[in-house]
Amino acid sequence: MLKDFKGSKDEDSSALKAEIRALRERLLAQQQLVRDQKLPVIVLVEGWAAAGKGSLINELISEIDPRFYNVVSPVVLPEKEERYPFLYQYARAIPENGKIMFYDSGWMEGAVRKFLRRDITKKQYKERVRSVNEFERQLRDGGYLILKLFLHIDQDEQRKRLNALRENYETEWRVTEDDLWQHREYKVFRETYDEFMEQTGKTVKWHILDGDKKRQAARDALRLLVEMIDKGLENGRYVGKPFSEKFPLLKMQKLSEVDLSPSLDDEEYRRELKKLQKRLGELHNTIYRKKIPVILCYEGWDAAGKGGNIRRIARPLDPRGFDVMPIASPEPHELNRQYLWRFWTRLPRSGHVCIFDRTWYGRVMVERLEGFCSEDDWKRAYNEMNEFERQLTDWGAVVIKFWIHIDQDTQLARFTDRQNTPEKQWKLTEEDWRNREKWPQYEEAIDEMLQKTSTENAPWYIIESNDKKYARIKTLKIVIKALEKACEGQL
Amino acid sequence: MLKDFKGSKDEDSSALKAEIRALRERLLAQQQLVRDQKLPVIVLVEGWAAAGKGSLINELISEIDPRFYNVVSPVVLPEKEERYPFLYQYARAIPENGKIMFYDSGWMEGAVRKFLRRDITKKQYKERVRSVNEFERQLRDGGYLILKLFLHIDQDEQRKRLNALRENYETEWRVTEDDLWQHREYKVFRETYDEFMEQTGKTVKWHILDGDKKRQAARDALRLLVEMIDKGLENGRYVGKPFSEKFPLLKMQKLSEVDLSPSLDDEEYRRELKKLQKRLGELHNTIYRKKIPVILCYEGWDAAGKGGNIRRIARPLDPRGFDVMPIASPEPHELNRQYLWRFWTRLPRSGHVCIFDRTWYGRVMVERLEGFCSEDDWKRAYNEMNEFERQLTDWGAVVIKFWIHIDQDTQLARFTDRQNTPEKQWKLTEEDWRNREKWPQYEEAIDEMLQKTSTENAPWYIIESNDKKYARIKTLKIVIKALEKACEGQL
Numbered sequence: 001m002l003k004d005f006k007g008s009k010d011e012d013s014s015a016l017k018a019e020i021r022a023l024r025e026r027l028l029a030q031q032q033l034v035r036d037q038k039l040p041v042i043v044l045v046e047g048w049a050a051a052g053k054g055s056l057i058n059e060l061i062s063e064i065d066p067r068f069y070n071v072v073s074p075v076v077l078p079e080k081e082e083r084y085p086f087l088y089q090y091a092r093a094i095p096e097n098g099k100i101m102f103y104d105s106g107w108m109e110g111a112v113r114k115f116l117r118r119d120i121t122k123k124q125y126k127e128r129v130r131s132v133n134e135f136e137r138q139l140r141d142g143g144y145l146i147l148k149l150f151l152h153i154d155q156d157e158q159r160k161r162l163n164a165l166r167e168n169y170e171t172e173w174r175v176t177e178d179d180l181w182q183h184r185e186y187k188v189f190r191e192t193y194d195e196f197m198e199q200t201g202k203t204v205k206w207h208i209l210d211g212d213k214k215r216q217a218a219r220d221a222l223r224l225l226v227e228m229i230d231k232g233l234e235n236g237r238y239v240g241k242p243f244s245e246k247f248p249l250l251k252m253q254k255l256s257e258v259d260l261s262p263s264l265d266d267e268e269y270r271r272e273l274k275k276l277q278k279r280l281g282e283l284h285n286t287i288y289r290k291k292i293p294v295i296l297c298y299e300g301w302d303a304a305g306k307g308g309n310i311r312r313i314a315r316p317l318d319p320r321g322f323d324v325m326p327i328a329s330p331e332p333h334e335l336n337r338q339y340l341w342r343f344w345t346r347l348p349r350s351g352h353v354c355i356f357d358r359t360w361y362g363r364v365m366v367e368r369l370e371g372f373c374s375e376d377d378w379k380r381a382y383n384e385m386n387e388f389e390r391q392l393t394d395w396g397a398v399v400i401k402f403w404i405h406i407d408q409d410t411q412l413a414r415f416t417d418r419q420n421t422p423e424k425q426w427k428l429t430e431e432d433w434r435n436r437e438k439w440p441q442y443e444e445a446i447d448e449m450l451q452k453t454s455t456e457n458a459p460w461y462i463i464e465s466n467d468k469k470y471a472r473i474k475t476l477k478i479v480i481k482a483l484e485k486a487c488e489g490q491l
Numbered sequence: 492m493l494k495d496f497k498g499s500k501d502e503d504s505s506a507l508k509a510e511i512r513a514l515r516e517r518l519l520a521q522q523q524l525v526r527d528q529k530l531p532v533i534v535l536v537e538g539w540a541a542a543g544k545g546s547l548i549n550e551l552i553s554e555i556d557p558r559f560y561n562v563v564s565p566v567v568l569p570e571k572e573e574r575y576p577f578l579y580q581y582a583r584a585i586p587e588n589g590k591i592m593f594y595d596s597g598w599m600e601g602a603v604r605k606f607l608r609r610d611i612t613k614k615q616y617k618e619r620v621r622s623v624n625e626f627e628r629q630l631r632d633g634g635y636l637i638l639k640l641f642l643h644i645d646q647d648e649q650r651k652r653l654n655a656l657r658e659n660y661e662t663e664w665r666v667t668e669d670d671l672w673q674h675r676e677y678k679v680f681r682e683t684y685d686e687f688m689e690q691t692g693k694t695v696k697w698h699i700l701d702g703d704k705k706r707q708a709a710r711d712a713l714r715l716l717v718e719m720i721d722k723g724l725e726n727g728r729y730v731g732k733p734f735s736e737k738f739p740l741l742k743m744q745k746l747s748e749v750d751l752s753p754s755l756d757d758e759e760y761r762r763e764l765k766k767l768q769k770r771l772g773e774l775h776n777t778i779y780r781k782k783i784p785v786i787l788c789y790e791g792w793d794a795a796g797k798g799g800n801i802r803r804i805a806r807p808l809d810p811r812g813f814d815v816m817p818i819a820s821p822e823p824h825e826l827n828r829q830y831l832w833r834f835w836t837r838l839p840r841s842g843h844v845c846i847f848d849r850t851w852y853g854r855v856m857v858e859r860l861e862g863f864c865s866e867d868d869w870k871r872a873y874n875e876m877n878e879f880e881r882q883l884t885d886w887g888a889v890v891i892k893f894w895i896h897i898d899q900d901t902q903l904a905r906f907t908d909r910q911n912t913p914e915k916q917w918k919l920t921e922e923d924w925r926n927r928e929k930w931p932q933y934e935e936a937i938d939e940m941l942q943k944t945s946t947e948n949a950p951w952y953i954i955e956s957n958d959k960k961y962a963r964i965k966t967l968k969i970v971i972k973a974l975e976k977a978c979e980g981q982l
Contacts, residue, residue, distance in 0.1 A: 025914075032917035057810045065798050066805065066815035066848055073811040104811055170773065173780055282661065289664055307556050314557065319548045320564040320595055324557035331824050357557055426523035 001198075002190050005152055008210045016215050023222040024063045030229045031068050038097035039232050040144045040337070043225060046108040047151030048189075049179035050161040051211040056151060057102050059218035060225065069100040076110055076178075079119035083291075083349040085395035086110065086128050087135050091344040094139065096336040107132050108150075108200070112192050113178070116185065127394045129199050134387040137203045141240020141380060142338040145232045146204045147225055150197065153211040155186040242379035244452075247386045250459055252450040255443055260407055263467035273312065276476040281316035283483040284353065288321050291351040292486050293397040296479065297359045300404025302432045303414035305468040309404060310355055312472045313479060322353035327362065339363055339373070339381075340388055350396070359401070360385055364449045369441055382452040389458035398486045399458035402475060403450065404465045408439055492688075493681050496643055499701045507706050514713040515554045521720045522559050529588035530723050531635045531828070534716060537599040538642030539680075540670035541652040542702040547642060548593050550709035551716065560591040567601055567669075570610035574782075574840040576886035577601065577619050578626050582835040585630065587827040598623050599641075599691070603683050604669070607676065618885045620690050625878040628694045632731020632871060633829040636723045637695045638716055641688065644702040646677040733870035735943075738877045741950055743941040746934055751898055754958035764803065767967040772807035774974040775844065779812050782842040783977050784888040787970065788850040791895025793923045794905035796959040800895060801846055803963045804970060813844035818853065830854055830864070830872075831879055841887070850892070851876055855940045860932055873943040880949035889977045890949035893966060894941065895956045899930055 034041065043060070045053045061069055072093040087107065095101035111132065115125040140146060153161070162183060165171045182189055197206045207224055209217040232238075264272070287294060296313065298306045310324060325346050334342040340360060348354035363385070368378040389399050406414075415436070418428040435442065454460040461478055465471035525532065534551070536544045552560055563584040578598065586592035602623065606616040631637060644652070653674060656662045673680055688697045698715055700708040723729075755763070778785060787804065789797045801815060816837050825833040831851060839845035854876070859869040880890050897905075906927070909919040926933065945951040952969055956962035 029914040032914065035917060054809050054811055058806070058808075061810070062802065062806055064802075066801050066846070067798070067817035070814065071810040102810065170776055285661055307558070310557050311553065315549070315553055317549075318545050319552070319562040319593065320545055323561065326558035331822065333822050333824070355557070423520040423523065426526060 001194050002150075002152055002208065003194055005208055005210075007212055008216055010213065011216055013215070016219060020059075020215070020219050020222060023219065023226050026226045027222065027229075028063055030226065030233070031065060033233050034100075034229060035068070035098040037233060037237065038336075039229070039237060040095045040097050041100040041225075041229065041232075042095065042103065042139065042144055042146045043100060043221075044103045044106045044108070044146070044148045045151065045221075046105055046149065047209075047211060048153050048158055049182050050158055050165065050175075051151040051153045052214060052217070053104055053151055055214065056149075056209075056218060056221060057104055060221055061102065064100070069102060070095065071102045071104055073104040074106055074110065076113050079114060083351075084347060085391055085397070087131055087391060088344060088347060091135065091341065094144070094337055094341060096333065098336075107135070108193070108196055112189070112196055113182075116188060116192060124394070129196065131387075131391045131394065132200050133203055134384075134391070136200070137240070138340070138384050138387070139338060140203060140238065141384075143237040143239065144338070145228050147228050148204055148206050149221055149224070150193070150206055150208045151211040151217060152208050155183070157212055158183055158186065239374055239376050240380055242376055243383065245383055245386070247383075247390075247455050249452065250454040250456060252454050252460060253462060254447050255405060255450075255462070258405055258462055258464060260405065260410075260464050260466040262464050262470045264469045264473060266469070269469040269473065272473050273476070276473065276480060277312070277316040279480055280313070280476060280483075281318075283480060283487065284317050284321060286487045287353070287398075287483060288318070288351045290487060292483075293348050293350045293392075293395065294353040294483065294486075295348065295392060295397050295399045296353065296355045297361070297399070297401040298355065298357050298404065299359060299361050299365075299402065300463075300465070301406050301411055302435055303411050303418065303427075304404040304406045305465045305471055306357060306404050307427075308468055309402075309463070309465070309472050309475055310357060313355065313476065317353060321351065322355065323348060324355045324357055327356060327358040339367075339377075340384070343388075347392075360388070361401075361449060361453070365442065365445050366435075368445055369438060382449070386453055386455055386458075389453075389455065393457040398482050400478065400482055401454075401458060401460045402478075403446065403460055403462045404471060405462050406465050408436075410466045411436065492685050493641075493643055493699065494685055496699055496701075498703055499707055501704065502707055504706070507710055511550075511706065511710050511713060514710065514717050517717045518713065518720075519554055521717065521724070522556060524724050525591075525720060526559070526589040528724060528728065529827075530720070530728060531586045531588050532591040532716075532720065532723075533586065533594070533630065533635055533637045534591060535594045535597045535599070535637070535639045536642065536712075537596055537640065538700075538702060539644050539649055540673050541649055541656065541666075542642040542644045543705060543708075544595055544642055546705065547640075547700075547709060547712060548595055550705075551712060552593065555591070560593060561586065562593045562595055564595040565597055565601065567604050569608075570605060574842075575838060576882055576888070578622055578882060579835060579838060582626070582832065585635070585828055585832060587824065589827075598626070599684070599687055603680070603687055604673075607679060607683060615885070620687065622878075622882045622885065623691050624694055625875075625882070627691070628731070629831070629875050629878070630829060631694060631729065632875075634728040634730065635829070636719055638719050639695055639697050640712055640715070641684070641697055641699045642702040642708060643699050646674070648703055649674055649677065730865055730867050731871055733867055734874065736874055736877070738874075738881075738946050740943065741945040741947060743945050743951060744953060745938050746896060746941075746953070749896055749953055749955060751896065751901075751955050751957040753955050753961045755960045755964060757960070760960040760964065763964045764967070767964065767971060768803070768807040770971055771804070771967060771974075772809075774971060774978065775808050775812060777978045778844070778889075778974055779809070779842045781978060783974075784839050784841045784883075784886065785844040785974065785977075786839065786883060786888050786890045787844065787846045788852070788890070788892040789846065789848050789895065790850060790852050790856075790893065791954075791956070792897050792902055793926055794902050794909065794918075795895040795897045796956045796962055797848060797895050798918075799959055800893075800954070800956070800963050800966055801848060804846065804967065808844060812842065813846065814839060815846045815848055818847060818849040830858075830868075831875070834879075838883075851879070852892075852940060852944070856933065856936050857926075859936055860929060873940070876944055877946055877949075880944075880946065884948040889973050891969065891973055892945075892949060892951045893969075894937065894951055894953045895962060896953050897956050899927075901957045902927065 045057055047053050057071055074089045090107050111128040114120045162175055165175050209220050211217060300306050343360050363381040364378050367373045392399050415428055418424040450460050463471045463474055536548055538544050548562055565580045581598050602619040605611045653666055656666050700711050791797050834851050854872040855869050858864045883890050906919055909915040941951050954962045954965055
């Protein structure tokens, strides 16, 4: 706790120097091993304004090979300028395997400062605290080593330092209005920092360093880092165990119970399509103005008609305000990071629509069945994806997930048609045939996925697509209803 | 020319419909071939406010598979909010091989609007026109197919449309102050658009479409697109021929003539290092405040001491304001785009320092010698890289390039040392030994590179690094001198 933090005693400076040198050498020697074992490392440096976070990081990296680390300095924007979910800029910056990422302040500052500035409500703040815990746990369970440091100085020391900076023309600009405000509100900040650390210290511990004693703080940070890495190297890459949080789940039909007979005749289809697309175009205007982010997720059997369905949704949208994100197998730089990273980085700005053509649910379908991840990994994923989506809906996003469904006979007919139609052949691959052979295993995985991840905030809809026209109309109606609801809720 | 543009006659609507349908089918059939042949396609849609650019793009994409295209809508920021070079947001968005990227307005709007708004001077505007020509030629020479469209309406029609939009509550917000200003200044805009199209129409032709006739414009655009792709498919991927523009080049020493004996004793080194690092730290403050971007490029023999040299530069810098970018072999998603793309996307924000640990010059060294690109490709690259760097210095960046130089004996000694020192072994790979065998070929390539790409705005410096201490001090001095000069030039 900052409240009763006892400063550390002055240590002998030459002994300290020797200690730092020795720790740096150990860190240097660890580089190669961290790379070989592909351990990703996160060092979060939080602390008071003028506590010396930048200098501390500089001490830590001074001897490390630049290929081995990066530093990010996330900016705390005013809430109204934020176009992405709270954790976006932190999640984007996670290191790839074998590297260290230093965060020069991060999610603690992002949450606390906004709360104290009354940019966000108490409720939102609590949601952020929860999402921080989820984020850290997910990274830890994905094999990330995380060190969280808080660099502490007391109010007197802060005053001295801020004054010193302001007295010098060269450094004056470094003191921001926000820093002065923090200084005036030192006590409130301290209480909130303490509370935040208490609430987020269970999964990954916090370490408070004495910012008064620069060299000692550097030594302490180095030691903590070296020890964490040693332990990580010794134990090998951690894989988190699955567990289930109690998300309020919607009851879903089993695929085998779905009646696939519904269909629409051409005339009705065209009439409805026209009407619904017009309505969707209007709503797109509104969500754009109200800055509501919309995330539409498409999963479905091969040849179920995802592409055509997506096109009918996209047709009335202003191309300035939407993107279709086709998700293929992950590329090497994506495989080198936690599996949700490539979705974090593809999120839409607020007010935009993003249509994912396949999604993060690949984790519990193809990755599960093909053994691309461990059993613990995919079993953990249900919960992690529920958390991820709740973070998106906390942000204000509309999240809807479609399972485009057909039966095996229909798939065969469509495959055969693709095979026989030159312009469609590219759509049919060997892999499609191989997947088809595993229909029963996939069906089991999909049923499990639908049961475990259909939440009230991010529900699944099974779309009967033996008749593609019926499927398109049903999808459009669902999207429209959700957007109407979202628009109502806001001014 | 817009000035004497004759509107097109009304056509029979059912014939038009049939024609559009037929063109769309051709485009659909082309998808697969464009993917197979890995052709990247750029469609730039420029035009007047309210001319219907968005709708036109929507017509074009309405039947295309979403995996096949993307749409970007670059924003024209006020110049003072721009943190990246002019072409940055356009270069970032170029499509990967086998895909189409639609630009919903682009570099024409970016240049013209800023010029008319007096955000940039006439001189800067001319530089931008030149850089647009360079950019388009580089993409074309790299195999990109580029279609440039301008959607035209006259001033009366624009007035009608803007009024119609403003009268409706749902669409009112779409009309911006900028649009109204364009309308008032219609004539000036028209002249400048005309001039811009004339000056940028040689490498890649402009096509003016009649925005008055929506369907006809869509048909024309579709036809142009389909014909361009057909031609591209027929001729195969284009590889531009090398040519040399007359850049004012600095005379460079040949590597074999460099005297590698200079050295520094420990004491002098430490004294100088301390003094210079202090100065560099101060200058970092200043360039940060003055928003000067700094790009330091490191190339050099394996084991020449790049890493240690970079660390001495990085040491005094505030980690919030700099990044080291280690450049390894390109990843698949990078190989799928023009070769400079992975450097465009890594450029620093203004006011930040970016240290490239290896650079775009890999093109004329390893890629040349290992045959990773064609002879035309690497021969063209000297000029392209000069242009790229001039675009960076036009932006205001300080660009400095270091060749860290040692002789063969020194390299052997350092390789042997690495081999015998466990903590250093990771630095030495099989590839290093293979490269060493090609020393003479590399030396020839490097000499050619130094001769052809050392420009006044982005000079090369050969750093004698048989003695690493000497090398570090020399590098620091060069950086400091360049930053001092850059800071002087500004308020």
